[in-house]
């Protein structure tokens with residue numbers, strides 16, 4: 001297997017950007033070009049100010065700073081980058097379909113198909129095509145069919161235009177907020193394929209910094225399905241602990257104590273047992289719904305229903321929190337100022353896709369609350385887009401504030417929706433002094449110092465605390 005000298009990655013998003021930055025950083029001999037149709041996004045990746053990259057990830061600025069301009073490039077010239085590449089990663093978005101067959105469940109594969117067609121048209125010589133996006137099992141069949149048509153289309157005997165392809169599946173397991181650490185020291189790298197030389201070419205790249213025993217090789221379909229399964233298992237753990245949190249609240253148990261007790265069982269393990277406002281992020285819901293759709297497609301109704309329940313419980317958890325805020329505030333929040341701390345779907349990211357804060361804020365806005373939202377990394381423009389309405393101080397409106405203290409001024413309640421570390425160290429004496437009494441803290445992440453908040457005179461609700 002000839003060594004890879006040039007890589008093109010189609011899609012400069014949360015996966016393509018950080019993943020290629022780490023490959024370029026670790027493999028200075030490989031030229032890596034990340035391309036995207038979105039010119040604004042590419043310009044942001046090229047911004048001389050590393051504080052303005054389009055993706056916020058701890059450590060990403062340093063990695064990009066070392067490699068950019070040396071062997072890491074960001075460009076909108078998709079065709080030229082494909083033509084020059086020995087290996088092309090498809091790292092485009094695969095959101096849930098909103099219309100047509102499978103709407104609301106199946107993955108929308110239009111961007112994968114478009115990028116595969118672009119590779120078919122622009123590739124030169126032998127090209128290894130790597131599925132990096134999360135895809136329904138058997139998508140590689142579609143990719144191969146599109147690339148195969150390009151192989152057949154070339155004029156008879158024209159050897160200069162000879163194109164050959166190998167297709168691999170290499171799903172990404174990074175979590176946002178820890179992307180760089182996850183990429184630099186992954187639990188495993190998974191490579192699915194049929195062509196041993198192509199598999200070893202890709203394994204050789206990862207092998208530069210990942211120990212060989214962590215590079216798993218398998219067939220295409222197992223690789224594609226493993227990604228959906230991993231996310232389904234992880235999301236299932238969150239719905240499981242959130243369901244127990246509700247039972248704890250009803251019975252006087254504490255979900256953190258229950259989590260500690262079950263987490264010490266090595267078969268269960270202690271990670272991913274944090275009750276919260278429900279999972280968010282661009283992956284879990286989309287990937288489970290995709291799994292549900294696939295199960296139904298193959299006639300496995302009971303299996304589909306089993307996984308569907310994970311999403312049902314998650315939506316219920318988000319609604320439940322908005323409802324209980326209204327109930328505790330004497331049944332009405334109309335005209336009340338509520339400080340919302342955290343809008344991102346988890347800490348250490350600027351990503352708000354499927355953030356539980358969106359549904360919870362929308363429900364409270366619907367009830368007539370005046371929300372004051374604070375998040376260290378999410379812009380007001382992003383919040384406006386997610387909530388579907390511009391900022392306004394009116395009842396049933398929202399605005400932003402620069403700090404938790406400012407947001408709390410005159411507020412009846414504080415809601416913590418993202419576990420930003422700073423929210424564990426808030427000065428409850430100073431905050432409580434600014435609020436209207438009786439005042440509440442609703443801590444959906446159980447991160448705040450509840451004893452200090454109670455000592456400052458607040459009524460405190462914490463997720464999972466009976």
Ligand code: NAD
Nearest residue numbers: 011012013014015036037038092093094111115133134172
């Ligand atoms: P994203 O939306 O942040 O980025 C995708 C990018 O692809 C966009 O910038 C879009 O403009 C670009 N694009 C789409 N079609 C294109 C085309 N034909 N040519 C050039 N550019 C094109 O998405 P993401 O979060 O990076 O996710 C990408 C894939 O990785 C998805 O399948 C997702 O499920 C999977 N994934 C995501 C995560 C995560 O944490 N976000 C983790 C693992 C896997």
Ligand code: UDX
Nearest residue numbers: 172173174175176272273274276279280281283345346
């Ligand atoms: C997830 C998978 O972890 C990752 O492997 C995959 O590649 C992409 O999807 P991500 O969505 O970025 O990563 O973050 P993750 O840490 O999994 O958190 C997802 C959601 O679950 C967040 O809203 C988070 O707050 C929530 N969560 C996580 C909990 O509520 N409790 C937990 O114990 C863990």
